[in-house]
Amino acid sequence: MKRGEVVGGYRVITEPTNNGGGNCVWAFGERDKEQVFIKCFLEPKRPRPDSTASEKSKRLRLQACEEFEKRHRTIMKMLKPDASGGGNLVLAKELFYEGSTYYKITERIETSSLATPADLDSRQKRVLLRTLVLSLKQLHDIGVVHGDLKLDNVLVQKRSKRAFYTTKLIDFDDSYVSGHPPDAESIGGDVRFGAPEWQRYVRQDGSVRPDFLTTASDIFALGLMAHYYLTGALPGFPDGYDSAADAVNAEKPLRLDGRLASETRELIKAMTARSPGSRPGVDVLLERLRDERIFVLNKKSEFTPSPPGSTVPREPKPSRVSTNMNGKRPVAPSVTEPVKSAGKRTSRVRINR
Amino acid sequence: MENALVRKQHGLAYAVDIVFCIDVTYSMEPVLENVKKSALTFRDRLESVMREDGKVISQLRIKVVAFRDFADNADDALEQSGFLNLPEQASEFAHFVQKLRPNGGGDIPESGLEALAVAIDADWESGLDRRRHVIVVFTDAPAHPLGTPDAKAANTYPKGMPESLDELLEKWGYTHSQSATMENSAKRLVLFAPDCAPWMGIAEEWNRTMHFPSNAGDGLEEFEMTEIINTIANSLT
Numbered sequence: 001m002k003r004g005e006v007v008g009g010y011r012v013i014t015e016p017t018n019n020g021g022g023n024c025v026w027a028f029g030e031r032d033k034e035q036v037f038i039k040c041f042l043e044p045k046r047p048r049p050d051s052t053a054s055e056k057s058k059r060l061r062l063q064a065c066e067e068f069e070k071r072h073r074t075i076m077k078m079l080k081p082d083a084s085g086g087g088n089l090v091l092a093k094e095l096f097y098e099g100s101t102y103y104k105i106t107e108r109i110e111t112s113s114l115a116t117p118a119d120l121d122s123r124q125k126r127v128l129l130r131t132l133v134l135s136l137k138q139l140h141d142i143g144v145v146h147g148d149l150k151l152d153n154v155l156v157q158k159r160s161k162r163a164f165y166t167t168k169l170i171d172f173d174d175s176y177v178s179g180h181p182p183d184a185e186s187i188g189g190d191v192r193f194g195a196p197e198w199q200r201y202v203r204q205d206g207s208v209r210p211d212f213l214t215t216a217s218d219i220f221a222l223g224l225m226a227h228y229y230l231t232g233a234l235p236g237f238p239d240g241y242d243s244a245a246d247a248v249n250a251e252k253p254l255r256l257d258g259r260l261a262s263e264t265r266e267l268i269k270a271m272t273a274r275s276p277g278s279r280p281g282v283d284v285l286l287e288r289l290r291d292e293r294i295f296v297l298n299k300k301s302e303f304t305p306s307p308p309g310s311t312v313p314r315e316p317k318p319s320r321v322s323t324n325m326n327g328k329r330p331v332a333p334s335v336t337e338p339v340k341s342a343g344k345r346t347s348r349v350r351i352n353r
Numbered sequence: 354m355e356n357a358l359v360r361k362q363h364g365l366a367y368a369v370d371i372v373f374c375i376d377v378t379y380s381m382e383p384v385l386e387n388v389k390k391s392a393l394t395f396r397d398r399l400e401s402v403m404r405e406d407g408k409v410i411s412q413l414r415i416k417v418v419a420f421r422d423f424a425d426n427a428d429d430a431l432e433q434s435g436f437l438n439l440p441e442q443a444s445e446f447a448h449f450v451q452k453l454r455p456n457g458g459g460d461i462p463e464s465g466l467e468a469l470a471v472a473i474d475a476d477w478e479s480g481l482d483r484r485r486h487v488i489v490v491f492t493d494a495p496a497h498p499l500g501t502p503d504a505k506a507a508n509t510y511p512k513g514m515p516e517s518l519d520e521l522l523e524k525w526g527y528t529h530s531q532s533a534t535m536e537n538s539a540k541r542l543v544l545f546a547p548d549c550a551p552w553m554g555i556a557e558e559w560n561r562t563m564h565f566p567s568n569a570g571d572g573l574e575e576f577e578m579t580e581i582i583n584t585i586a587n588s589l590t
Contacts, residue, residue: 018563018587025563043560044528051558053519064528100558185538192407203482242409 001025001040007103008096010036020152024173028108035108036093039173044068045100068102069095075175078142088135090155090170109155109168117156118232120165122295127164128156128229130289135169136222137282140215145181147174149221150193151228179211187213191243192234195220196274199245216276220245222285223271230264230295231257235272248274259297267294368412368481369399369589370436372472376465376492377419377432378458384567385455388491391578392417392450396439398579402586413439416475417449420468424497425459427507431468436476458494464504465496466521466551470514473524473534484539485589489581491545493567495552518551527560537561541588545581563588 001007001016010029018025029038044064047053076092094105120128132154139146146153148171155168174188181187184204191199195217201208224244227235236255237247244254254272256265267288273279280288288294375381375388391398396413403410414436423430432453437446472488497504500516515521525542526533542562546552556564563584565577 018584020587023561023588042562045558045560048554048558051519052517053522057519057523060529060531061527067528190407243407 007098037106037108039104041102046097048100075172078144088131088168090168116232117229124165125295131166133282133285140282143178144175145178145215146218147176148188149218150190178214181210181213193221193224194245196245196249197276216279219271219279223268227268261293261296264294367410367483368478369410369485370414370478371487372416372475374418374468374472374490376463377453377455378421378463379456380493382455389450393447398582399586402583415446418468418471419453420464421457422459423464423507423510424503426457427509430464430509462495462497465492466499470521486539487541487585489543495549525559
């Protein structure tokens with residue numbers, strides 16, 4: 001995929017990048033004045049029409065392509081935009097191939113950053129979290145696990161100055177039917193937000209069967225994210241552990257912000273329990289989110305965990321290098337990149353104004 | 354701060370193997386100097402980018418395959434290191450890279466596909482939890498087809514070379530492949546190569562492959578290597 005190229009009728013208008021996605025590249029595109037998000041999959045690849053490979057080779061590659069299409073189209077069919085909460089899911093518009101390569105088209109959501117979600121008042125936080133849980137409910141009610149729930153896959157929108165912040169959930173390419181995950185080598189997910197059972201599954205330590213990976217795995221990630229939206233930081237964990245899942249697997253407690261109400265800390269503890277069966281489902285969460293005390297941050301902090309990662313801003317720089325490019329200068333894909341001075345941390349929460 | 358490359362007792366252990374296939378013919382001099390400089394800071398820069406994403410590399414190994422043209426001069430057509438652990442073998446890695454000299458090459462196409470084949474056959478890590486096997490090709494030229502008689506006649510031509518690009522694709526592999534050398538979920542190929550055959554075809558048809566364009570004689574700007582490092586780091590997720 002190259003900037004300026006036409007793919008599926010959409011003209012690629014930004015430099016493709018693999019930023020944020022290990023096995024795909026993406027860019028923004030445009031057709032009939034409508035702007036879209038184009039994802040170009042690096043796998044599978046179809047044999048070229050003029051391929052001189054053996055029939056067996058072509059057949060095996062096409063088999064992988066058929067499986068890929070089936071999995072994606074199944075999820076696309078199950079996620080209906082008109083269902084309750086469905087408006088908060090950024091769903092795929094099209095899946096197609098051109099040449100050897102598969103592409104997926106989704107709506108482009110303009111985003112900018114919310115630097116300090118913890119500074120929102122409790123009403124705003126409540127709406128923010130509620131819309132996120134409602135989005136997830138739509139997946140969980142039909143038995144679908146998001147599979148890669150993390151801050152980067154939640155876009156925050158604010159339609160007008162006086163409106164509340166709401167969320168849109170994106171990227172369902174790692175989704176799977178609850179209890180039926182891909183094999184351990186292929187499963188997606190992010191080590192920072194992955195659930196303890198996900199981590200053990202990936203490690204193939206023999207303690208986790210595939211049916212252990214259910215919608216409860218998303219709840220673990222949601223617990224970490226809720227802590228972030230409420231306090232501005234992810235929960236901490238002891239030195240010597242690489243992730244929350246890592247610590248929880250070792251039965252070490254996560255460090256939660258002391259400013260949170262006790263009800264909130266108990267809720268997040270439950271959401272991040274080691275046992276998937278102990279975590280509340282989305283319906284229970286929606287009920288708990290009715291309690292306004294959940295969103296209150298008291299003044300004194302017993303502990304302030306580190307903000308998520310230490311993301312250094314990569315300001316757009318002129319460059320010849322771009323993916324599958326013809327030497328044109330890449331442009332930062334977001335409409336506005338967060339700009340911050342050295343030492344400050346970038347929020348992964350993006351807002352559409 | 355604890356050295357992030359020290360193997361952790363807990364968590365997912367990432368083993369990252371990277372093979373640099375570097376065209377060291379004369380026209381690559383501007384690129385080679387920057388590759389040399391970047392190679393020496395590569396570990397730190399990669400670690401830094403990975404840390405931003407909360408990922409820790411438990412083991413990093415780098416191998417270099419430097420290539421020219423078997424049909425032009427068999428004696429200097431291919432030089433390769435073994436896999437070198439970083440940081441423990443950083444000085445050996447630095448020494449190998451520093452002694453590379455841009456010269457020779459003869460005609461325009463080079464032996465890039467042979468170098469890629471050698472890289473595919475490298476002794477990749479097979480343990481730990483999450484493995485990433487990355488091949489990065491730096492060249493400003495097209496490649497001779499595999500199986501060219503002039504190249505095969507060279508007394509230094511590696512044994513067991515594929516005879517065609519189709520055979521090389523089978524070694525690279527794909528999902529359900531029964532003959533692949535590379536581990537499908539672990540592998541990544543990053544091409545810094547011209548928009549011409551065979552590189553365009555490889556970028557189009559091979560899975561888990563990304564392509565950056567290169568132009569003969571142009572230097573590799575510092576920020577472009579940053580993007581390449583970022584691309585490599587992003588591909589490790």
